[in-house]
Amino acid sequence: MIIGLTGSYCSGKDTIADYILKKHGYKHFSLSDVIREIMKEVGIEPTRENLIAFGTKLREENGDGVLAKKVLEKVKNGGKYCITSIRHSEEVNELGKREDFVLVNVDAPQDVRFERMQKRKRPGDPQTLEKFIELEKKESQTSGSRQQIRKTANMADITFINDSNDITTLEATVDNLLKDLEKERRNL
Numbered sequence: 001m002i003i004g005l006t007g008s009y010c011s012g013k014d015t016i017a018d019y020i021l022k023k024h025g026y027k028h029f030s031l032s033d034v035i036r037e038i039m040k041e042v043g044i045e046p047t048r049e050n051l052i053a054f055g056t057k058l059r060e061e062n063g064d065g066v067l068a069k070k071v072l073e074k075v076k077n078g079g080k081y082c083i084t085s086i087r088h089s090e091e092v093n094e095l096g097k098r099e100d101f102v103l104v105n106v107d108a109p110q111d112v113r114f115e116r117m118q119k120r121k122r123p124g125d126p127q128t129l130e131k132f133i134e135l136e137k138k139e140s141q142t143s144g145s146r147q148q149i150r151k152t153a154n155m156a157d158i159t160f161i162n163d164s165n166d167i168t169t170l171e172a173t174v175d176n177l178l179k180d181l182e183k184e185r186r187n188l
Contacts, residue, residue, distance in 0.1 A: 007106035059145035064090030105156035
């Protein structure tokens with residue numbers, strides 16, 4: 001099974017992916033890591049702005065589904081995978097060619113996500129709510145090779161709101177989600 005995670009900035013996608021990896025034995029691939037690897041090879045610093053620009057350039061030059069194609073080259077049939085950083089509708093379309101793919105949209109209210117971002121203190125993160133909102137608008141294009149966060153979220157098979165900062169509640173929600181998905185897959 002391949003579980004794709006998409007969603008808003010700081011909604012908890014990486015936290016969920018880490019948990020799925022550690023507790024449920026899934027292998028994790030990030031489409032952003034594909035970009036980081038290529039940027040490292042050519043000597044470009046992996047700031048958030050550079051990642052966005054370089055990812056757009058890769059899509060323009062190689063097709064909008066290029067990052068998903070590169071990750072799918074590493075996926076074996078019958079395995080358990082979690083793929084994150086899905087930010088373009090063509091990435092969803094490429095991953096969706098696999099019958100064992102399900103897309104989960106993770107979201108949280110904007111104020112909760114901004115607070116999480118401030119706590120993690122990642123270099124390059126916006127320091128004001130205004131900049132945070134501006135960045136989200138940039139990441140939500142509806143056409144072309146730039147990021148399409150909202151459009152991608154609307155393509156999800158499942159959406160859940162991660163508005164609590166209680167990790168135990170989040171883990172229980174993820175456990176139930178995986179249990180339901182695995183049961184559904186067995187019944188196919």
